[in-house]
Amino acid sequence: MRNTLPSAQTLAGADPALQAAVQRSRRLLHRRALMAAVASSVPVPGLDWAVDAALLSRLLPQINAEFGLLPEQIARLDPHQREQVQKAVAMVGSALIGKLVTQDLVLKLAQTVGIRMGSKQLAKYVPLAGQALSAALGYATLRYLGEQHLCDCVQVAKTAQLTLPAPGR
Numbered sequence: 362m363r364n365t366l367p368s369a370q371t372l373a374g375a376d377p378a379l380q381a382a383v384q385r386s387r388r389l390l391h392r393r394a395l396m397a398a399v400a401s402s403v404p405v406p407g408l409d410w411a412v413d414a415a416l417l418s419r420l421l422p423q424i425n426a427e428f429g430l431l432p433e434q435i436a437r438l439d440p441h442q443r444e445q446v447q448k449a450v451a452m453v454g455s456a457l458i459g460k461l462v463t464q465d466l467v468l469k470l471a472q473t474v475g476i477r478m479g480s481k482q483l484a485k486y487v488p489l490a491g492q493a494l495s496a497a498l499g500y501a502t503l504r505y506l507g508e509q510h511l512c513d514c515v516q517v518a519k520t521a522q523l524t525l526p527a528p529g530r
Contacts, residue, residue, distance in 0.1 A: 369511040378525045379515060382427040385528060386514075390507040393420045394500045401499025402492040409499055416503060417467040421457050421510055428514040429526045435459045442521065449520035455513040 369386075373379035393416045400412035425431050435446055450458045456466065518525065 369375070369508065369515045372512055372519065374519075376519070379518060381528070382518075383511065383515060385509075385510050386424045386427050387412065389420060389423055390504060390511065393417075394503040394507065397503040397509040398496040398500035400486070402496040402506070404492065409495070413503060416465045417506060418462050420507060421462045422466070423464075424453055424507070424514055425458060426526070427528075428518045429523050430458045430517060432459055432461060434526065442523070443453055445521040446517060447524065449517040453513045453516050455510070457510055458513060458517055507522055 369383045370380065373383050397409070397413050397416055401409040403409070422431060428436070429435075430446070435443055438446065444460065460466075517523075
């Protein structure tokens with residue numbers, strides 16, 4: 362079954378600033394997903410969950426920053442623009458934009474893909490093939506969560522007509 366949701370790249374449209382922010386965010390996401398894959402292949406109970414939560418709790422604010430959606434960035438906006446961002450966040454329904462991202466919040470997000478995470482836990486105990494499957498699931502899980510967040514950020518930035526911060530903030 363194909364994913365019917367548009368990608369962040371598609372959502373960004375022809376806006377060069379949004380396209381560039383998506384590319385930078387995807388590079389970050391890919392690196393973190395590779396780290397998650399490595400942690401997932403280690404047969405230590407719970408290690409992958411802890412690593413995933415730690416990786417996401419650092420990654421999601423970095424993606425927010427690319428789009429000007431950190432709490433402190435939003436606070437610096439003029440009141441009208443801030444209201445537009447808040448409306449856009451509510452419309453998208455994200456609990457991770459414009460808020461302090463904690464590991465507890467990330468673990469709640471991870472529950473949305475709980476079946477994959479449970480399969481990952483079981484798979485890692487099958488020698489070699491199970492560890493490879495667990496690593497692939499670890500990569501896919503983190504990549505999925507990151508892509509969803511990336512799409513939310515693009516939608517909010519586009520809807521609120523934000524001027525994105527310069528790369529490197």
